Amino acid sequence: MLAFVLNVHVLFPMFGELTLHLGQAVSLLALLLFGVRAALIAAVAAGLGLWWSAGAWIMPLLFVLETAVIAALVARGRAMVPAAVLFWLLLGLPLNYLMATLWLHLPADVLHISVIKQAINGLLNASLAAGAFQLLVNTVMKSPAHDRRQTSLLRQTFAMSVTLVVLPALLIALFLVNRAVDALGQQVERRLQQQAQGYALLTEMYLDRHQTAIRLLVERFPGGPASSLNQALDQVQQAHPGFLTMVVTDATGDVVHGAPATFYDRVADAPAAERSVADRDWFRVPRETGDVFLSDGFIGRGFGSDPIVAVSAPLVADDGRFLGVVEGSLNLPRFADLEAFPNSDDFMLIVDRAGQRIHAPDALEVPILAPVELPPAADRRLVDIAQVELGGDRFFVADASTIQGWTVYALTRTRVLAEPVERFVVAFGLGLLGLIALGGWVARVFATGVTRPLATLSEQILDPELERIRLPADQRMSPEIVQVCDALDRARQLSLRFQHELEKEVVSKTAELRALNRKLGRLAIGDPLTGLLNRRGFEIKAGAMLDLVRRESLGLVVAMIDIDRFKAINDAHGHAAGDECLRKLAEQLREAFQRRGDLIARIGGEEFAVLAVTDAPEAQFARLEQFRSRIEQQRVELGELMLTFTVSIGAVASIAEADSEIDELLDAADQALYASKRAGRNRLTEGSDGWPARS
Secondary structure, X not given: OHHHHHHHHOXXXXXXXXXEEOHHHHHHHHHHHHOHHHHHHHHHHHHHHHHHHHOOOOHHHHHHHHHHHHHHHHHOOOOHHHHHHHHHHHHHHHHHHHHHHHOOOOOHHHHHHHHHHHHHHHHHHHHHHHHHHHHHHHHXXXXXXXXXXXXXXXXXXXXXXXXXXXXXXXXXXXHHHHHHHHHHHHHHHHHXXXXXXXXXXXXXXXXXXXXXXXXXXXXHOOOOOOHHHHHHHHHHHHXXXXXXXXXXXXXXXXXXXXXXXXXXXXXXXXXXXXHEOOOOHHHHHHHHHOOOEEEEEEEOOOOOOOEEEEEEEEEEOOOOOEEEXXXXXXXXXXXXXXXXXXXXXXXXXXXXXXXXXXXXXXXXXXXXXXXXXOOEOOOOOOOOOOXXXXXXXXXXXXXXXXXXXXXXXXXXXXXXXXXXXHHHHHHHHHHHHHHHHHHHHHXXXXXXXXXXXXXXXXHXXXXXXXXXXXXXXXXXXXXXXXXXHXXXXXXXXXXXXXXXXXXXXXXXXXXXXXXHHHHHHHHHHEOOOOOOEOHHHHHHHHHHHHXXXXXXXXXXXXXXXXXXXXXXXXXXXXXXXXXXXXXXHHHHHHHHOOOOOEEEEEOOOOEEEEEEEEOOHHHHHHHHHHHHHHHHXXXXXXXXXXXXXXXXXXXXXXXXXXXXXXXXXXXXXXXXXXXXXXXXXXXXXXXXXXXXXXX
């Protein structure tokens, strides 16, 4: 009954769902106390208890076989623990592996861990039985069948050495590895949550960027389908490669233009019925709601049969009439670009509002636009993190939602946790065998002198405040005792180092990833030398300011500034001097153009750009002339070297009604800059784009 109750109600967690069971120790103790028959009955009871609690129906047969083999070895003069070692090395491990593979169908990532755990558990039970037997016969019981004189001092010493050395080391090491695995599991879970949130944010920004592009397109062309809108459609499609195709419809739902032209030519001459999209949600919903619409994934038609997601917005006239719809089809394979730093174990899965697969790596074996089901893994033997089974593999998973209602999953193979745990368990099992062998050797050499040192070791092992295990000088009487002490200390230090290294590695990798993300973000739109925007950053922000200028009926001045004879400075004084001139020029730009409506950038080697929102261009030209004069008068110190340089400026003004884009204004300012160069440098040349001509 004790064996049954222990295996039903007293299961000690090792890590995750892997537990240590002590019922078999009762059957092995019964073997030493009462003989084979009582031991076999207790083994059956222990196996039934484990079948009851864990569902392992084959455990009664395995326990009976283990008890019978150990009984035969003990009858031939073997001690309990060495007999258990022989059984598990020769029969136990192969049988458990066969059982786990054929009947229990354990996942591959925990198969070896579970099998080795069973062997460790078997040695633990044998050690408990041997130690309990010695304690009972030496202090409590005086059984005629087990008289103390019939138990050799070697066996008693060996049993006590196992009890005082191996068991405490085993339990403490298991406790430490349990904490280490839990900590690693928590770190994996936090990393997954951070990845899911990061992927969701990237997906959200990706969708929002394309929705914004469609919204701005219809806001710029409220007059409906026209050649200007068609031209802009081509530009937007080229600027946003995420759009597989783009179309414009009239108020009845007929496609009247598309981009790219190679796609549109397929349906341009088709009958009107084939060009009608009036039944599509991306046409009906914007027409009815008057707002931007993001569809779920679906199979396109007309332009092809690709799986797409539609982003659309209505074209509405100033008098409120519905004129048509502008739609962009997002290319689903492009979502793979959102995966940051992919490796063989981490994956991203994107699901739309309808639960359909938008993006998933091929390894997950989820067909595109198929309903996504993430069946939870019933077996969580390592850590209690959400796990799923996909494509014949197991993954830890975390999810996050976007503001568009999509769900983004971050997955990582469970082997990222199983492999380090498996390596540790194997090393621990070998270390345990080494400790048992070492304990037997010590018992044989010092049968009468090991009790006191081992008792001291036991106390130190159980003291959590001690960092190192050390024997007093009067107990370090032989190299063997010192070896036992050092082996236990190394085992403890190995466990602590294993935990600390895992924590440091996860923290280091997380910090590196964050730093790299921040660096990539800065490099994308910034100039590392001057700290100003680069050309890409300037065009992004200038485009937004140009839209504001047009909405608010303001004007702006765009200027190009170039250092005169910059190559001569580099040739004469070196690139360090040239870089210092660039930094000084950037500092002066920050001081001169710091209003809310000002934007400055370094867009080339020694070329800088300035954009100023204004309703008085003359005042901005005057600011530029003052800036030119200030640069002419400044001195650049480089050690003992004093440098001076001048700049040439070309500036152009534009009013809200002008159709010029940022690139065109920059080109116009560049032409004015060249005029300054041709006129002798160190001067400002003014241009115009819509303002009254300068007198």
